[in-house]
Amino acid sequence: MSFIAKSPWILHYDGSSCNGCDIETLACLTPVYDIERFGVINTGNPKHADILIVTGSVNHQNRDVLLNIYNQMPDPKAVIAVGICAITGGIFAECYNVLGGVDKVLPVDIYVPGCAARPEAIIDGIVKAIGILEMKHQNMRIKSKWRLRWPWKSELKFSY
Amino acid sequence: MGKQTIIPFGPQHPVLPEPLHLDLVLEDERIVDAIPSIGYVHRGLELLVSKKEYAEYVYVAERICGICSFMHGLGYCQAVEEIMEIQVPERALFLRTIWAELSRIHSHLMWFGLAADAFGLENLFMLSWRLRESVLDIIEETSGGRVIFGACKIGGVRRDISPETLRDMCQKLEKLKGHMDRLTGVFLNDRSVGYRLKGIGVLTREDAQRLGAVGPLLRASGVDMDMRRLGYAAYERLSFEPVTENDGDCYARCAVRARELYQSIDLIAQAVSMMPDGEVDTKVLGAPKGECFMRLEQPRGEVLYYVRADGTRYIERFRVRTPTFTNIPSMIHCLKGCDFSDVPNVILTIDPCISCIER
Numbered sequence: 001m002s003f004i005a006k007s008p009w010i011l012h013y014d015g016s017s018c019n020g021c022d023i024e025t026l027a028c029l030t031p032v033y034d035i036e037r038f039g040v041i042n043t044g045n046p047k048h049a050d051i052l053i054v055t056g057s058v059n060h061q062n063r064d065v066l067l068n069i070y071n072q073m074p075d076p077k078a079v080i081a082v083g084i085c086a087i088t089g090g091i092f093a094e095c096y097n098v099l100g101g102v103d104k105v106l107p108v109d110i111y112v113p114g115c116a117a118r119p120e121a122i123i124d125g126i127v128k129a130i131g132i133l134e135m136k137h138q139n140m141r142i143k144s145k146w147r148l149r150w151p152w153k154s155e156l157k158f159s160y
Numbered sequence: 161m162g163k164q165t166i167i168p169f170g171p172q173h174p175v176l177p178e179p180l181h182l183d184l185v186l187e188d189e190r191i192v193d194a195i196p197s198i199g200y201v202h203r204g205l206e207l208l209v210s211k212k213e214y215a216e217y218v219y220v221a222e223r224i225c226g227i228c229s230f231m232h233g234l235g236y237c238q239a240v241e242e243i244m245e246i247q248v249p250e251r252a253l254f255l256r257t258i259w260a261e262l263s264r265i266h267s268h269l270m271w272f273g274l275a276a277d278a279f280g281l282e283n284l285f286m287l288s289w290r291l292r293e294s295v296l297d298i299i300e301e302t303s304g305g306r307v308i309f310g311a312c313k314i315g316g317v318r319r320d321i322s323p324e325t326l327r328d329m330c331q332k333l334e335k336l337k338g339h340m341d342r343l344t345g346v347f348l349n350d351r352s353v354g355y356r357l358k359g360i361g362v363l364t365r366e367d368a369q370r371l372g373a374v375g376p377l378l379r380a381s382g383v384d385m386d387m388r389r390l391g392y393a394a395y396e397r398l399s400f401e402p403v404t405e406n407d408g409d410c411y412a413r414c415a416v417r418a419r420e421l422y423q424s425i426d427l428i429a430q431a432v433s434m435m436p437d438g439e440v441d442t443k444v445l446g447a448p449k450g451e452c453f454m455r456l457e458q459p460r461g462e463v464l465y466y467v468r469a470d471g472t473r474y475i476e477r478f479r480v481r482t483p484t485f486t487n488i489p490s491m492i493h494c495l496k497g498c499d500f501s502d503v504p505n506v507i508l509t510i511d512p513c514i515s516c517i518e519r
Contacts, residue, residue: 014178016201019515020226020307022178023270027296030273030289061199062179065171091220094211095204116226116307 007039008078008130011049013069015102016092017056020116021083025053028126033119040126046072051129053122054106057085057092058099070106076136078129080110083117090115162187169503171200178514180507186500194495196488202518209478214240214448215314217475224480225516226307227270228458230263232480233312238392239454239467240314240475246444250394250436252316257394257431258329259303259311261424265333266295267459268417268424271511272343275414278504279356284346291339298329316441326432333425344418348411357411361494361506364408373490374483375461376420377510379404380412387457398430413509447473458483460511482516 014022028035029042043049046069058066070079081102084090089100102108109132112125165186171179179200185193205224209217221236222229234256241248269292276284296306302321303309311318321329347353363373368381378385379402386402388395403419405412449471456463461483468477487510494506 014201014514016203016518017515018223018226018229018308019178019513020223020229023226023307027289027293030286030293032290032293056201057203059200059202061202062171065179065200091223092203092205092208095208097202097204115223116305118306 007041008050008126008133009041009043009048010051010053010126011043011046011069011073012053012055013066015054015056015062015066015086016059016098017083017085018116021055021086021114024116024119025055025082025122028119028122033123035123035126046070047074049073050077050133051126052077052079052106053082053126054079054086054102054108055082055117057089058102058105059097060099063099063105066102066105076133076140078109078132078136079106080112080122080125080129081108082112082122082125084113084115087111087113164192167500178512180512180514182503182507184495184500184503189500191495191498191500191503194492196492198514198518200518201515205519206478206480209475211474213473214469214475215444217478218313219310222308222310222312224482224519225513227267227513228263228460228516229307230259230309230312231456231458231463233309234260234393235454235456235463235465235480236467236478237312237314238456239452239465240448240469242452242454243448243450243467243469244314244444244446246315246442248316249439249442251320251438252440253394254431254435255317255321255440256312257398258321258326258428259299259309259317260393261428261431262295262299262302263309264424264459265421266292266299267511268421269295269343271417271459271508272347272414275505275508276347278508279353281346281353284343288343291336291343294332294336294339298332301325302329313441315444316439318441320440326435330429330432333428337422337425340421344421347414347418354411356502356505357414357509358409360410360502361498361509362407362409363490363494367493368408368490371489371493372486373461374486375458375511376413376416377461377487377490380416381408382406385462387455387462390455392454392456394431394434397434398427400427410505410509417511447471448475460484460513460516461487480519482513482519484510484513485517487512488517 086102089098092098110125167184170181181197183195222233224232273285273288303311365382448469451468454465464481466479469475491510
């Protein structure tokens with residue numbers, strides 16, 4: 001395990017969720033569930049974050065905010081969609097202001113189902129995201145090595 | 161007049177888990193104006209009422225807000241029941257009261273945690289959220305869900321609570337009272353907390369009434385108003401006095417919520433001791449026709465529902481006026497004149513719930 005996966009910092013953004021998944025995400029960080037003991041810290045600054053947790057669906061107003069936050073995060077980064085609203089729009093899918101799941105705007109790595117998603121499920125999602133971060137990190141290292149060797153082949157694509 | 165600076169606050173910020181955007185106009189460190197802009201959580205679920213059947217819409221109503229979810233479902237059900245003139249069984253009314261008070265306790269404990277985080281005591285934040293988990297355990301045991309209960313339906317409730325569970329619940333809440341003494345003691349007696357809260361964001365009685373404040377914010381300014389005295393559910397059978405304070409500052413709002421925690425535990429104990437036997441739901445036939453206003457007391461204050469139905473399976477118009485929406489003008493009023501470093505405190509003491517505001 002590389003240094004990056006040991007203590008991922010998470011950034012939490014509320015799309016248009018009903019608050020249920022938000023307080024469950026916060027409950028993960030507090031006693032009883034307490035993922036802070038593994039070094040997972042909730043940060044408010046996108047430039048410090050490794051994992052973006054999005055709860056709730058995307059609408060016209062917060063689309064740009066989400067993209068802005070995502071682009072500010074340093075590579076490698078992972079996105080977790082928490083709750084059914086973040087996956088498909090859920091019960092609000094028919095509403096006029098709901099565009100759909102987070103994957104309409106951002107590349108989502110992990111989907112955590114539930115309404116509201118239980119803290120155990122969210123923790124499981126974060127653990128899976130650590131694996132994805134690790135793979136993305138390895139790919140970045142290989143990519144940069146290849147780029148040094150064959151700079152004209154910078155178009156090379158790697159998938160994890 | 162000095163040079164004015166505008167500092168944007170939000171929508172993604174560490175104080176609240178929810179997106180609220182404020183443009184703070186500052187003169188040096190003092191706030192002269194605050195301009196809120198909302199719409200980040202708007203879903204438009206009032207229109208969704210035309211796409212879901214009236215009995216199905218309870219689920220959507222519960223998801224207006226995940227913190228006071230049970231109360232939103234309760235308000236919608238009561239409004240439809242009043243239109244259809246359904247007699248809800250006694251036992252269901254008492255069960256509704258118990259769940260409503262449990263969600264008040266969990267909401268207030270959550271607020272204490274967020275407030276502690278806002279003035280920088282992370283330990284206290286963890287302490288109150290640990291206490292909140294024990295309330296969530298009771299809720300999960302009785303209703304099956306942690307934040308979205310799904311317990312209320314038109315004509316009654318979906319589940320019964322057995323007498324043993326009720327007795328256990330009372331014992332657990334008595335135990336919780338002991339732990340809560342420690343928590344509220346820090347908030348009300350600690351010197352450093354007092355420095356952050358006393359005399360900050362004062363809302364006078366006149367201003368509170370003029371700006372239409374509701375809930376703990378209004379009661380902290382000395383106005384004795386509590387919608388539970390309207391006697392919906394089983395509240396007309398229970399005896400209680402609304403909690404009021406006279407100072408109108410952040411500390412008074414804190415004190416109101418602290419005393420309401422004990423009041424809620426007392427109300428649950430009363431409801432359990434008076435609990436009648438019998439059915440928990442009635443059969444609902446037909447469709448609603450007519451209109452109705454329904455008022456409830458949520459953890460954050462008075463909420464108002466308007467339902468108009470035209471005799472079909474689909475309700476014609478549904479409108480919610482949530483407590484945080486009414487409290488925004490008071491919040492802006494409190495923000496004016498306070499220091500920039502006190503902004504999180506003042507915002508949090510109105511207990512904002514953004515998904516309630518925007519629906």
